[in-house]
Amino acid sequence: MREEAVLDATVQVINLPTNYCDAGQLATVLGWGYLKDKSGATSEWLQKAPVLTLSNEDCLQRLPYPIAQDHICGWYGEGVGFCDGDSGGPLLLNGEIVGVVSMGYDCGSGLPDIYTRVYSYLPWIKRVIRKTNKHTKAFDYLRGWISNQNPPSAIRLKLLLLSLIGKIILLERVMLHLAR
Structure with a gap:
């Protein structure tokens, strides 16, 4: 960045994680991506969705591809989750950024979404x-x-x-x- 960010209603500080994000936590994902899979329309407003973190073992049973230990697996139900254009967005838990949107199958397909685990880095x-x-x-x-x-x-x-x-x-x- 070439200039200092100014904190206001639209720019806020987020804390790095202080603990490993365990399974069974209710987090929130934020993004500006598409509202539906391949819909061609991105949101004019920042969107948020609930995410229940799953164990990697549980996730491996639900997904058609493997994930690594430095991933967080999250799911909330069919029709809920991140979409194209949300990549790089935060997964928030208790005022901390615990994950970063990484990969998913289809928007809200009912399969878990994958986040890069910030704590690992x-x-x-x-x-x-x-x-x-x-x-x-x-x-x-x-x-x-x-x-x-x-x-x-x-x-x-x-x-x-x-x-x-x-x-x-x-x-x-x-x-x-x-x-x-």
Whole structure:
């Protein structure tokens, strides 16, 4: 991104997952894709749908193709799920992005949908964030390494999520304004 994102009603911060997303969780998928399979019409409004996470073992019994451990399998019923154009969109659970829309069979076909499990990529995401962050003092503060005698006056954390065909690049910008 060439300029800093401004937080408002349409741009919000999302947290990275703090735990592995287990089966039996009720999550939400968001997307701007097609409303029906091959309908030719995408939504003018951001759409959301409920998703019940399934175990990978249960998913393997329902799908005609295999999935990996770094996937989350989700299903809610026939007529519910993501569609073409939703790739790269978030799967949200308790204010965290636990998955990214990856692949499915047909829109709302009754077969489970597959999401990339963000938790599986946390070490890589954190490495990229550390390498790309120019404000190391801010990370030191967040880790509790800066004493209360030298606190920053404001810390703004922003997680910018860019999606491209089912793959995401996460950039975290930390802006530190020291008291003068």
